[in-house]
Amino acid sequence: MQDNTGSNKLIVIVGPTGSGKTDLAVELAKTYPGEVISADSRQIYRYLDIGTAKPSLAERGGVPHHLFDIIDPGQDFNLAEYQGQTYQVIDGIQSSAKLPFLVGGSGLYVWAVVEGWQIPQVAPDWELRNALEKRARDEGADALYQQLVAVDAAAAESIDRHNIRRVIRALEVRLGGGNRAAEAPRKKTPPYSILIIGLTAERRTLYERVDFRIDKMIESGLVAEVSSVLDKGYAPDTSALKSVGYKEAMSHLRGELDIPAMAERIKAETHRLIRHQYNWFRLIDSRIHWLDIQDDYVARAKELIKGFLEEKSSEYGIY
Structure with a gap:
């Protein structure tokens, strides 16, 4: 050793x-x-x-x-x-x-x-954050992302446009007085x-590996895990349940996806995540x-x- x-x-x-x-x-x-x-x-x-x-x-x-x-x-x-x-x-x-x-x-x-x-030390602005979340619901996540592109293109380049929580935080930092990502020593x-x-x-090898793992996750009780979190009193729209796998399981619990469709959606989103990584x-x-x-x-x-x-x-x- x-x-x-x-x-x-x-x-x-x-x-x-x-x-x-x-x-x-x-x-x-x-x-x-x-x-x-x-x-x-x-x-x-x-x-x-x-x-x-x-x-x-x-x-x-x-x-x-x-x-x-x-x-x-x-x-x-x-x-x-x-x-x-x-x-x-x-x-x-x-x-x-x-x-x-x-x-x-x-x-x-x-x-x-x-x-x-x-990292800019900008305190959470809950009023602004709630307004941005409402805009995302009303106009779609891409509207927020395009706003971020407009005010801080460098920050937008480093963030997944589908990750609403991170887009909102970046806007919160920028609109709250934080420096642009492309400016100031960071x-x-x-x-x-x-x-x-x-x-x-x-x-293709990576996709096959994650597809196999996703099938195992579902067999191991992914949906039950989400139900357990909800039973503990956490809100369905909590940020932790908006990530890949959990948001699709939430769609299943709402009756929007059956298990096979849920599995395929998770696999597609995970493939996209791999490309982003x-x-x-x-x-x-x-x-x-x-x-x-x-x-x-x-x-x-x-x-x-x-x-x-x-x-x-x-x-x-x-x-």
């Missing part, structure tokens, strides 16, 4: 949903040893396990996992809070002579940590030496060491980390 005492090193594992990031992280964390930090914008929620593909205790393999189940559905949690908590966790893991693994497919979360984004390099590993495969994690990004999951990627990942920890060459890390 590698001794990481005194190390300021951070391993980041990124890639599209269904590529096996968590499994790889657990395998690597057992080898070096280390602990896993979630960079998933949905796995932060309690009670949402099946639809977020949250790893079970058995799947975690005894490796400590952080930033799972930290807030209730409907509870407000912004990017600045995630970034701050992640830095605290990273520092704690490093101080205990272990290697932190930041793992996830939420590009906003990953790059906020890795690049040290300076990054401060964190004090870590960072290696980024990306997992990828042919698009590749916009965040570009295959041409020289900072990311891309590994094809159809090759011997675990051995190659271990080789990369070994070289990175031993600092054999500057080719391994990005900072």
Whole structure:
């Protein structure tokens, strides 16, 4: 096992949903040893396990996992809070002579940590937020997105137009007096030496993997999970239930989709999500060491980390 005492090193594992990031992280964390930090914008929620593909205790393999189940559905949690908590966790893991693994497919979360984004501290404006939510209901989500394009094109480029919650927050920041994304310094390099590993495969292979996983989610009780959250008193329109998988299950509970149609809708939306994730994690990004999951990627990942920890060459890390 590698001794990481005194190390300021951070391993980041990124890639599209269904590529096996968590499994790889657990395998690597057992080898070096280390602990896993979630960079998933949905796995932060309690009670949402099946639809977020949250790893079970058995799947975690005894490796400590952080930033799972930290807030209730409907509870407000912004990017600045995630970034701050992640830095605290990273520092704690490093101080205990272990290697932190930041793992996830939420590009906003990953790059906020890795690049040290300076996030505008704009307090929630509930009156504005309610007005924007009403406009989204009345005119459609694209109307809000086009408004964001008009006032802050750089921010709009980094946000999925279908993610109404993030579009509203970006508008809230901009209209509340925050600087445009393209203006003012927004990054401060964190004090870590960072290696980024990306997992990828042919698009058809990824689609087949996630389609299989979605079928298993439904068989495992995705709809019952949503019903349980509603039974706990959470509103049907809570932001946690608007993400892929949960919004389709809500449509089923409202009688709008039968199970086969629900499954197909989730698969189509997940395929779209994969395409969006590749916009965040570009295959041409020289900072990311891309590994094809159809090759011997675990051995190659271990080789990369070994070289990175031993600092054999500057080719391994990005900072």
